Amino acid sequence: MPAWSQPQDIHSWIARGLSFRGAALLLAVFAILISEMRFSWVEILVGRYLAVTNAYRPESGNVWEQGRLKQVATRTLEQMVTRQLTAQREAREAASLNQLIEGLTASSGIMISAEQFRSLYSKIPESLARTLFSPIFMLRISAEKSWERVYLERENGQVGIYLLDRGNNVLSYTTVADRQLQSAGGESSFISGTLDGQPEFAGRIFPADRFFMALDTLSPEIQQGVLAHPGAVLGAEGTPVRVGFSDEVHADTIRIGIEMDTPAGRRILLTSGQEWAVWQVRALLDPLVSRPASRKLGWPASRVDP
Known part of the structure; x- marks a missing residue:
């Protein structure tokens, strides 16, 4: 019998192709093709192999770069949405x-x-x-x-x-x-430190006892113009020791800093008063800025009507 791999002529090719071995080989090839078309098992095997070895292959090329950019964009968008939702919730509250x-x-x-x-x-x-x-x-x-x-x-x-x-x-x-x-938010804000560390109050710092004694001699209208929310000072932790006035005017208001002595150290309660009212109390304080504090300054006692 001649060798399988060495047919001599066309008749030998045909004879060997129609033989049992040739027919079996042809059927096997057709079976593989049909099963691949039906079940796509080659693609499945290749996909599983690529998935298993994905971590060991270098991330390079346009496909990898596009995927990375997409992931970065997705994370950034999620962070932006989260921040916006958080801000809106805090705003509503x-x-x-x-x-x-x-x-x-x-x-x-x-x-x-x-x-x-x-x-x-x-x-x-x-x-x-x-x-x-x-x-x-x-x-x-x-x-x-x-x-x-x-x-x-x-x-x-x-x-x-x-x-x-x-x-x-x-x-x-x-x-x-x-x-x-x-400063107009309905709540007085606090900062740590002393009035000496705030340049806007330089040269306009007075003892708190003199400030409140001077304010107590003025009319209720002026008192309201200077301290619109005195309850915020009363409810603040600590004791007022000094009061400073800003040198800047914003929309007819002047910032006022009240230095508080608290268990945690000195803090400044920031508020604001109407310019015209602040100048009224300043007019009483400026002449006394060089005098030592005393209980006998001659301030008239405030009268409380029964």
């Missing part, structure tokens, strides 16, 4: 305008409802509230049912406040200093 402002970042603003802004607006001193928006104007757009929401954003030390309608059209807009809004 804010109890004061000061707390709302503290949640603002330079990269994203905050949207709140008109009802919430009205509530926060009503908690700040009227003199400061009027520097933001006219209360009559806010009542008008509320009655017209055109005011829907408020957008706040921070940029370059300023806070922008937009009153928007349902279509996000701007009904009114104002920009105020970040520091001014924080």
